[in-house]
Amino acid sequence: MSTALNRREFLGTLAAFSLFPLEEQQPDLILHSATIHTVDPKQPQAQAIAISGDRILAVGSNDDVLHLASPATKKIDLATNTVFPGFIDAHCHPAEAGLDHLRMVDCDLRSIAAIQSALRERAARTLAEEWVLGFKYDDTKTSDGRALTIADLDAAVPDHPVCIEHRGGHTAYCNSLAFQKASITSKTPDPPGGKIDHDPATGKLSGRVAETAKDSFEKIIPSNFTRDDHREGIKLISKMLARTGITSAHEAFGTPNDLRAYQDARESGDLLFRAYCLIGYRHIEAMLAAGIRTGLGDDWVRVGAMKMIADGSISERTARLSTPYEGRPDDYGIVVMTEEELYTWGRKAHLAGWQIGTHANGDVGIDTTLKVYERLQRESPRKDPRFRLEHCTVVNDSLVARIKSLAAIPTPFSTYVYYHGEKMRYYGQDRLNNMFALRSFLDAGIRATQASDYPPGEFIPMMALQSEVTRTDIKGNVWGPKQKITVEEAIRVGTINGAYASYEENLKGSLEVGKLADLVVLGRDPYKEDPSTLITVPVERTMVGGRWTFEA
Ligand SMILES: [Zn+2]
Numbered sequence: 348m349s350t351a352l353n354r355r356e357f358l359g360t361l362a363a364f365s366l367f368p369l370e371e372q373q374p375d376l377i378l379h380s381a382t383i384h385t386v387d388p389k390q391p392q393a394q395a396i397a398i399s400g401d402r403i404l405a406v407g408s409n410d411d412v413l414h415l416a417s418p419a420t421k422k423i424d425l426a427t428n429t430v431f432p433g434f435i436d437a438h439c440h441p442a443e444a445g446l447d448h449l450r451m452v453d454c455d456l457r458s459i460a461a462i463q464s465a466l467r468e469r470a471a472r473t474l475a476e477e478w479v480l481g482f483k484y485d486d487t488k489t490s491d492g493r494a495l496t497i498a499d500l501d502a503a504v505p506d507h508p509v510c511i512e513h514r515g516g517h518t519a520y521c522n523s524l525a526f527q528k529a530s531i532t533s534k535t536p537d538p539p540g541g542k543i544d545h546d547p548a549t550g551k552l553s554g555r556v557a558e559t560a561k562d563s564f565e566k567i568i569p570s571n572f573t574r575d576d577h578r579e580g581i582k583l584i585s586k587m588l589a590r591t592g593i594t595s596a597h598e599a600f601g602t603p604n605d606l607r608a609y610q611d612a613r614e615s616g617d618l619l620f621r622a623y624c625l626i627g628y629r630h631i632e633a634m635l636a637a638g639i640r641t642g643l644g645d646d647w648v649r650v651g652a653m654k655m656i657a658d659g660s661i662s663e664r665t666a667r668l669s670t671p672y673e674g675r676p677d678d679y680g681i682v683v684m685t686e687e688e689l690y691t692w693g694r695k696a697h698l699a700g701w702q703i704g705t706h707a708n709g710d711v712g713i714d715t716t717l718k719v720y721e722r723l724q725r726e727s728p729r730k731d732p733r734f735r736l737e738h739c740t741v742v743n744d745s746l747v748a749r750i751k752s753l754a755a756i757p758t759p760f761s762t763y764v765y766y767h768g769e770k771m772r773y774y775g776q777d778r779l780n781n782m783f784a785l786r787s788f789l790d791a792g793i794r795a796t797q798a799s800d801y802p803p804g805e806f807i808p809m810m811a812l813q814s815e816v817t818r819t820d821i822k823g824n825v826w827g828p829k830q831k832i833t834v835e836e837a838i839r840v841g842t843i844n845g846a847y848a849s850y851e852e853n854l855k856g857s858l859e860v861g862k863l864a865d866l867v868v869l870g871r872d873p874y875k876e877d878p879s880t881l882i883t884v885p886v887e888r889t890m891v892g893g894r895w896t897f898e899a
Contacts, residue, residue, distance in 0.1 A: 433594025768820020
């Protein structure tokens with residue numbers, strides 16, 4: 348085992364971290380006798396780690412580190428536990444998910460009847476005229492073999508407007524009263540970038556609306572959340588993330604309200620993860636006017652990239668593809684923002700020094716987004732723009748080569764193969780060998796991240812590892828085996844690569860002297876685990892900045 352940095356080397360390292368007070372050389376805490384996988388290539392393995400304040404003071408063998416203890420140092424023997432840097436979820440929607448969990452019916456249920464009874468129960472304690480809202484509905488996870496219809500919703504709740512969001516977030520299912528309130532009839536044309544579905548037999552509204560067609564409902568659903576509700580939402584989701592070992596999350600479509608909520612939750616002690624807050628393009632003008640750009644903030648709450656949306660979603664099968672969906676020869680998915688729109692918004696952000704992240708799932712969506720990024724760099728080259736391709740799901744060799752030459756960062760879904768296996772058949776095995784393409788990205792030297800997109804995907808890091816390493820779903824079906832990666836690779840993807848995606852690789856993502864003390868303690872070592880049971884590896888504790896955010 349290599350030694351920890353000696354004092355002089357350590358002080359040398361320290362110069363780079365000016366916030367680290369020199370007087371506080373005594374460790375507050377030493378974790379020892381563990382199997383520590385540091386994700387630091389200079390010292391991949393260690394037994395002990397000393398922490399002072401929110402930073403790592405030393406990493407090494409028990410002998411190297413334990414003698415640094417003062418009488419005031421707390422020592423924790425981790426016995427046989429395994430330690431990794433804390434996991435970084437590089438694309439999820441915690442602020443909104445927290446509010447959803449506070450207010451909406453969780454429709455992650457296994458039959459239409461179960462959803463109907465949950466809605467009925469909520470309607471019974473909802474004031475007249477008020478909306479009954481749901482989320483996490485998934486048409487492929489109910490036993491009925493068909494999607495929710497307007498008739499199902501009318502039967503369950505006739506006298507309140509109902510709007511149920513699909514788990515993917517790009518489609519919604521509404522009842523007749525909701526359509527009435529939105530002034531949508533069966534004759535209303537599709538809005539640009541959206542779709543109002545009809546029953547093919549009768550031509551009547553089916554109840555489902557996609558992409559921008561959802562806006563008509565979102566506009567009229569009163570969002571009467573107080574400032575306190577927003578903070579409560581962050582508090583709730585913080586606990587959910589902490590218990591799985593997540594220490595940082597990239598809020599993928601943030602608003603000024605979200606930024607405030609993160610700051611409020613931090614102040615009240617309820618924020619348990621570090622938030623890198625991507626800002627939706629609709630808010631960019633206000634941000635630019637205030638002189639804000641990517642990077643503003645601190646280690647806990649930081650302004651991230653500007654976020655745009657090129658195409659539809661994978662879980663709802665609306666991603667824009669160059670070849671049609673399996674069994675649906677005319678369906679190529681949806682374009683949300685055109686190349687010209689992406690360029691116009693992107694240019695503003697790019698010139699102002701913002702990082703840009705664009706939701707791009709299908710190969711067509713990715714191609715369009717890359718064209719925009721390539722043009723921005725050609726016209727106004729910037730050093731290290733770290734363009735992000737949110738999801739970046741369906742790729743091919745030429746797209747991968749262009750991503751590499753731009754040094755762009757894909758944030759592919761980490762848990763989809765495992766959790767959303769039943770949707771994979773719409774893509775077909777050939778295409779799946781080019782989806783969530785971590786093997787291709789890593790082989791090309793591209794720094795892809797782990798990303799749940801929660802609520803659409805599950806955020807459990809151990810599920811991400813199993814999904815990426817085995818490419819096997821819950822039922823044992825293997826999807827796109829060419830993209831398998833090793834456990835060690837998956838760990839790097841979920842730690843240091845996530846830090847790189849937010850320009851914070853010198854702050855976190857590995858356990859090194861001077862970095863933030865963000866780590867997870869596991870009950871078993873994933874390196875020794877059968878890959879098919881990785882999801883069962885227990886999380887014992889999670890630490891952010893030297894403070895336990897979860898203890899089993
Ligand atoms: Zn998302």
